Amino acid sequence: MMPAHNSRSRHFSVRLASQIDFEGWRNTARALALNDVRPEDVSWQTGEGGDLFASETPLPAIPPGAALNVSRAFVDKAQAVICHSDPGRFALLYRLLLRMRETPHLLKIASDPDVIALRDLEKSVRRDIHKMRAFVRFVRVGDGGDERFVAWFEPDHFIVERNAPFFVRRFAGMRWTILTPHGSADWDGEELTFGPGATKADAPKEDASDALWKTYFANIFNPARLKVKAMQAEMPKKYWRNLPEASLIPGLIKGAEGAARDMLERMPTMPAPHHAKIQERLWSAPAEEPPADAKSLADLRRQAEGCRRCPLWQDATQTVFGEGPHDARIVFVGEQPGDQEDIAGKPFVGPAGRVFDQVISEAGIERQKLYVTNAVKHFKFEPRGKRRIHQKPNAGEVKACRWWLDHELGFIKPDLVVAMGATAAQSLLGAPVPITKMRGETVTRDDGLRVFLTIHPSFILRIREPAEADAERTRFLADMHKVKELIG
Amino acid sequence: MSSLSTREKLAILADAAKYDASCASSGAAGRNSLKSKGIGSTEGSGICHSYAPDGRCISLLKILLTNFCIYDCVYCVNRSSSNVRRARFTIDEVVNLTLDFYKRNYIEGLFLSSGVIRSPDETMAEMVEIARRLRIDHAYQGYIHLKTIPEASDELIEQAGLYADRLSINVELPTDAGVKQLAPQKKPETIRVSMARLRSKIEEKAEPTLRTKKRVRFAPGGQSTQMIVGADATTDADILSTSARLYSGYRLRRVYYSAFSPIPDSSAVLPLVKPPLMREHRLYQADWLMRFYGFERREITAGRPDGMLDLEIDPKLAWALSNRHLFPLDVNRAPREMLLRVPGLGAKVVDRMLAVRRHQRLRIEDLGRLCASIAKVRPFIVADGWSPRALTDEENLRARLAPPARQLSLF
Numbered sequence: 009m010m011p012a013h014n015s016r017s018r019h020f021s022v023r024l025a026s027q028i029d030f031e032g033w034r035n036t037a038r039a040l041a042l043n044d045v046r047p048e049d050v051s052w053q054t055g056e057g058g059d060l061f062a063s064e065t066p067l068p069a070i071p072p073g074a075a076l077n078v079s080r081a082f083v084d085k086a087q088a089v090i091c092h093s094d095p096g097r098f099a100l101l102y103r104l105l106l107r108m109r110e111t112p113h114l115l116k117i118a119s120d121p122d123v124i125a126l127r128d129l130e131k132s133v134r135r136d137i138h139k140m141r142a143f144v145r146f147v148r149v150g151d152g153g154d155e156r157f158v159a160w161f162e163p164d165h166f167i168v169e170r171n172a173p174f175f176v177r178r179f180a181g182m183r184w185t186i187l188t189p190h191g192s193a194d195w196d197g198e199e200l201t202f203g204p205g206a207t208k209a210d211a212p213k214e215d216a217s218d219a220l221w222k223t224y225f226a227n228i229f230n231p232a233r234l235k236v237k238a239m240q241a242e243m244p245k246k247y248w249r250n251l252p253e254a255s256l257i258p259g260l261i262k263g264a265e266g267a268a269r270d271m272l273e274r275m276p277t278m279p280a281p282h283h284a285k286i287q288e289r290l291w292s293a294p295a296e297e298p299p300a301d302a303k304s305l306a307d308l309r310r311q312a313e314g315c316r317r318c319p320l321w322q323d324a325t326q327t328v329f330g331e332g333p334h335d336a337r338i339v340f341v342g343e344q345p346g347d348q349e350d351i352a353g354k355p356f357v358g359p360a361g362r363v364f365d366q367v368i369s370e371a372g373i374e375r376q377k378l379y380v381t382n383a384v385k386h387f388k389f390e391p392r393g394k395r396r397i398h399q400k401p402n403a404g405e406v407k408a409c410r411w412w413l414d415h416e417l418g419f420i421k422p423d424l425v426v427a428m429g430a431t432a433a434q435s436l437l438g439a440p441v442p443i444t445k446m447r448g449e450t451v452t453r454d455d456g457l458r459v460f461l462t463i464h465p466s467f468i469l470r471i472r473e474p475a476e477a478d479a480e481r482t483r484f485l486a487d488m489h490k491v492k493e494l495i496g
Numbered sequence: 497m498s499s500l501s502t503r504e505k506l507a508i509l510a511d512a513a514k515y516d517a518s519c520a521s522s523g524a525a526g527r528n529s530l531k532s533k534g535i536g537s538t539e540g541s542g543i544c545h546s547y548a549p550d551g552r553c554i555s556l557l558k559i560l561l562t563n564f565c566i567y568d569c570v571y572c573v574n575r576s577s578s579n580v581r582r583a584r585f586t587i588d589e590v591v592n593l594t595l596d597f598y599k600r601n602y603i604e605g606l607f608l609s610s611g612v613i614r615s616p617d618e619t620m621a622e623m624v625e626i627a628r629r630l631r632i633d634h635a636y637q638g639y640i641h642l643k644t645i646p647e648a649s650d651e652l653i654e655q656a657g658l659y660a661d662r663l664s665i666n667v668e669l670p671t672d673a674g675v676k677q678l679a680p681q682k683k684p685e686t687i688r689v690s691m692a693r694l695r696s697k698i699e700e701k702a703e704p705t706l707r708t709k710k711r712v713r714f715a716p717g718g719q720s721t722q723m724i725v726g727a728d729a730t731t732d733a734d735i736l737s738t739s740a741r742l743y744s745g746y747r748l749r750r751v752y753y754s755a756f757s758p759i760p761d762s763s764a765v766l767p768l769v770k771p772p773l774m775r776e777h778r779l780y781q782a783d784w785l786m787r788f789y790g791f792e793r794r795e796i797t798a799g800r801p802d803g804m805l806d807l808e809i810d811p812k813l814a815w816a817l818s819n820r821h822l823f824p825l826d827v828n829r830a831p832r833e834m835l836l837r838v839p840g841l842g843a844k845v846v847d848r849m850l851a852v853r854r855h856q857r858l859r860i861e862d863l864g865r866l867c868a869s870i871a872k873v874r875p876f877i878v879a880d881g882w883s884p885r886a887l888t889d890e891e892n893l894r895a896r897l898a899p900p901a902r903q904l905s906l907f
Contacts, residue, residue: 113855118848119862142543146600157599177528178537181635182599197533217596223503224597227510228558229548232757232771238551242544253546261549268758268770276764279577286566286576291681313685322672323741325692326685350745351692391744391793393786 020045020067024054024098027166027190030090036067037102038076043068047106052098078108081115089129093165100125136165141174143247144186147215157184160211160250168193169202176200187211208250218252225253231264232271305334305419308412312385318408320386320401325350330381330416337495339379339422340364341413341432343464347396350387355380360466364428367465367481371488379420383435384409401431410435417457424450424494425457429464448487450494460494462487500583506593508583512563512574513609516666517722517754519544521555521604521639524661525716534635535598536605538661542639543604556607556641557597561585561623565611569668569679570766571727573759574611580761584613590626591634598638605639605661606630612645620648620656627659641717646683646690653690657697662717662749665690667742670735674728678765691746694719698747722752725779726772731803733793736782740793743786753779778805785811788843789836809898813839816876817894823876824884827858839897840872872897 020040024032033052040050045068086101104122108114117123146157157179168186172193175186185194187206194201239257248254298310309329315321328345331354348358356364365375384405389396401409413435417425427433433441436459437451443463450460463484471477500508521542528537544553562584563574573580585593594606608626612619623642630636642660644653656663665687669675672684694715701714721742725735739751755771762768782805785791789812796811797803799818806814816823816839825834827849835846845866852858860882864870875887875897887893 116851116855118852119858119865121865124865138543142545144601148599159601174537174539177530177539179535179599179601180529181533181535215600217600217602220503220506220593221597221600221602223506224510224557224559225546225548225554227507228514228554230514230550230552230757233550233552233755233773235551235773236549239547239549242553243547251546257549264549271758271760271762272768272770274761277579277761280579283568283577287568290566291568323745325688325745347745351696353689353692389744391740394744394747396744 018045018049020050022050022052022098024052027054027093028090028169029054030087033090033098033101034086037105039067039070040102041076041105041109042070042074047099047103050099050102052095052102076105076109078105079112079115082108085115085126085130088133088170089126091133091166091170092129094129097129100129133165133167136163137167137171137174139163139247140167140171143243143251144175145215145250145252146182146184147212148217149212155183157182158212159184159186160206160208161186161188162246162250163188163190166190172200172202214252222253222256226256226260229260231260231267234261234264234268236261302415305416308415308419312412315385315409315412317411318386318405320384320388320405323389323391324386326353327385328353328355328382328387329385329412330379331355332379332381333377334379334420336377336379336420337423338373338377338426338491339381339417339420339424340426340428341436342380342382342428343431343466344382344384344401345387346398346466347387347389350396355382359469360464363465363468363481367485368488370485371492373488373492379416379422381413381416383413383432385412403434406431406435423458424460424491426460426462426491428462429467432464433459433461447483448490458494460487460491462491502585502589502593505583505585505589506559508581509560509563509585510558512560512580512611513558513607515573515754515757515759516558516607516609516643517552517752518607518641518664518720518750519553519555519558520662520717520720520750521641523717523749524639525713527637529635529637532635532637534637535595536637536639538605538637538639545601545603555604556639557594557603557605558607559585559590559593559609561590561608561610561619561626562613563611564613566614567612567679567681569682570763571668571678571724571756571759573761575763577763578759578761587622587626587629591629594630594638595634595636598636603638605641607641607643609643610645616645616647617649617652620645620652624652624655624659627656631659639717644690644694646686650693653693653697657694657701657714658712660715660717662720663694663715664720664722665694666722667691667738668722668724669728670723670725670730670738671728674730678727691719691721691742691748695746718749719746720748720750720752722754724756725753725776726769727756727766732775732779732782732805733797733800733803735779736786736793736796739783740786751783753783774807775805778807778811782811785815790833791815791837809894810839812837813872813897817897820888824878824888825876826878827863828853828879838873838876840867840869840876 022036089097089101100122104126114120115123140161140163144159144161146159149156149158168188168191176195183195183197185192187210189205191205192203194203299307302308302311312327312329315327328349342356345355346358349355368375384401388399388401390399425436427436430441430443433443441461443461446461447463450458452458465484468477468480468484471480522540524538526539529535542555544555546554548554564582564584565574565576568575568577597603608623610619610623627640627642640660641662642656644656644663644665646665667687668679668682675682675684698715698718701712704711742748742751753776755773755776757771758768782796785796786793796815799814805811825838832846832850835841835849836843848866849858852862857880859880863873863879867873875884875893
């Protein structure tokens with residue numbers, strides 16, 4: 009970097025060491041900015057030759073104590089933008105640097121013309137880098153210990169140095185060289201080095217794998233969906249000359265219409281010869297249907313898998329049937345499976361299930377001895393982004409599902425049923441029940457079955473206030489102690 | 497069959513795989529080959545290494561292990577009754593093709609799917625073995641996407657997740673009734689439960705283990721699925737509702753919509769029409785609105801009595817035109833979630849506007865420089881120096897904003 013100072017107009021002609029000499033630009037820009045040199049008084053050049061009228065004078069000294077602070081974001085952007093081939097990039101960066109002294113938040117003003125220009129340059133460097141990662145094609149030369157991979161690529165900007173570490177990370181186990189008109193990068197398996205530019209003639213022509221790659225390219229293409237513009241938007245023609253597969257494109261486009269029409273017009277043929285055999289061997293046996301008339305709880309469970317008594321099955325994953333010993337003395341009934349129960353296919357495994365487990369174990373009730381089920385066997389919810397929001401089942405759904413609950417109880421014949429929450433109580437007693445008023449009470453149904461009423465453990469989880477939640481948990485625990493007493 | 501060369505098999509088994517729309521190679525955990533001295537890396541966003549003239553990106557070597565299949569799904573080119581040529585790769589052939597292609601920088605990784613031969617477990621086991629050999633024997637760090645066979649055993653799914661970046665199970669068709677009708681041997685119930693199983697495995701492995709406090713790598717790119725659009729009579733409203741269910745229930749990274757495309761030797765049951773590409777495009781736009789723009793599924797199709805998205809204009813513009821009472825919006829005051837609903841304003845532009853707004857007021861000229869097309873935005877906003885006055889409620893607004901009809905595909 010050799011700055012020159014023209015004393016008459018205070019014009020600075022700056023020569024940077026290379027096209028991507030960020031450090032040189034940074035040092036120069038810092039010294040000029042701290043001396044309030046206006047952007048129009050600086051001209052930027054790179055490499056040899058240049059402005060004949062520039063006299064070689066040093067940069068103005070930085071005034072003592074003066075410092076220049078810029079955001080990390082600007083440094084990052086500047087490092088990228090330096091790689092652009094636009095000769096105006098150094099001046100743009102310097103202009104922004106000066107303007108940021110007045111307006112530190114300048115980069116946030118996305119509608120500012122200089123900021124837009126910066127963004128555009130950055131974007132096109134980023135795109136060029138991305139396309140290089142995409143369209144470099146390595147050709148293998150040599151065999152065994154001499155194996156190397158060489159590529160020829162023509163980027164729009166000076167991105168080889170900036171992009172080479174990507175290829176190191178990706179192809180660390182290969183020895184490779186990427187040649188471009190402006191410079192080359194070489195990785196010998198240990199060290200990355202940069203060399204001078206090359207020409208296409210320096211690169212090997214064709215790889216043995218190209219034929220396979222072209223086969224793949226031709227066959228992954230669907231002629232019924234021809235969208236040439238979409239292809240060219242992402243893979244502009246300028247890249248085609250270095251892509252082995254691109255030579256196929258004109259032919260594929262030309263043949264597409266015919267190939268697609270052919271598919272449409274050709275009459276469907278007779279089934280393939282092996283088809284009948286497969287049908288016979290694998291699919292001829294009628295699918296195993298669950299027993300029409302359940303003789304056991306296991307039969308009932310199988311029937312319930314295909315339940316269509318209400319529409320809730322449509323959005324749920326699966327029927328979540330009751331679980332526990334078939335001769336359990338107590339049956340606990342909740343409302344409906346939640347998100348986690350729906351996924352696991354088991355009742356009471358989610359957050360409310362964990363509260364339930366803790367509290368009953370504190371009350372001395374063993375879960376293994378209980379039969380646990382729900383009034384409604386499918387999860388009802390409203391999708392909200394990545395979550396499913398629980399929705400209360402309506403009376404019709406509860407009624408439809410009561411059929412299953414009645415039959416579960418019919419097979420188990422428990423001494424006591426615990427209704428947790430209003431939905432369970434309604435299902436078991438056939439009418440709405442004011443749970444908060446009647447909790448802790450036992451109601452005997454007409455058929456003699458005793459139903460103990462309590463809240464649903466999820467109620468505890470919904471209370472925001474910790475002290476209140478604790479109190480509610482204590483009440484629930486007291487209820488569970490009563491249950492324990494009731495069965496002795 | 498044994499007489500087929502690798503190249504002939506590749507022709508058959510790439511052709512057989514092309515109806516799967518998924519091509520993403522993104523979302524994987526950061527990984528490179530610096531330590532292993534093998535090859536391969538994944539750095540978050542995927543790279544499209546080529547484009548076919550169908551406009552689709554070619555990022556992965558997308559092939560089937562075999563196109564022999566015991567299922568007879570009418571929409572599928574590989575169904576058992578089809579007369580297409582059949583082939584079957586050996587495990588080594590797939591491993592070598594992947595490595596050879598990767599080393600030339602043709603691809604970002606492997607997307608392996610398969611017809612089901614003999615039993616689901618036998619087929620899945622071979623697919624898992626291919627992934628294992630790449631990862632373990634060849635220290636391959638590139639992307640791997642395995643299509644999971646719903647009926648495969650838990651153990652195989654577990655292993656698949658250890659080696660693969662992404663797993664997917666295709667729901668095939670948007671409704672269970674559609675699956676029953678067109679893929680009679682597939683069980684929608686099993687597909688749902690398999691997706692649930694994948695979600696719980698992914699979540700379980702994301703928790704640090706108690707002893708080592710380390711997380712086990714399990715399908716870091718998550719799971720995705722695909723459904724075929726236009727093979728049955730399902731409406732867009734029902735398709736989007738299925739998507740909403742899938743995203744919320746199984747935490748899918750992506751739902752792919754694949755316009756039903758004529759296939760060689762197709763079945764007489766199916767509509768022999770050109771693929772509904774615009775419909776597919778609109779579904780992707782609507783999907784985007786649900787995932788990134790805060791739209792509920794019902795809002796998107798609310799203004800459409802037949803449940804089908806407007807093919808002429810994009811779903812956001814369609815929504816805005818039928819909700820004009822909410823506009824014009826003052827861009828200097830409106831909250832982010834409302835700005836996202838303005839036609840022509842993307843998420844990036846909205847965030848830039850918000851950043852500018854913290855320092856200065858937005859003029860219409862600012863917006864002109866920020867948006868790709870200000871004409872579409874203008875009727876719906878108020879900015880310094882601009883008010884749409886009666887334009888927002890103008891009767892022919894739709895006609896002014898709808899793009900002129902154009903030929904979509906050459907047929």
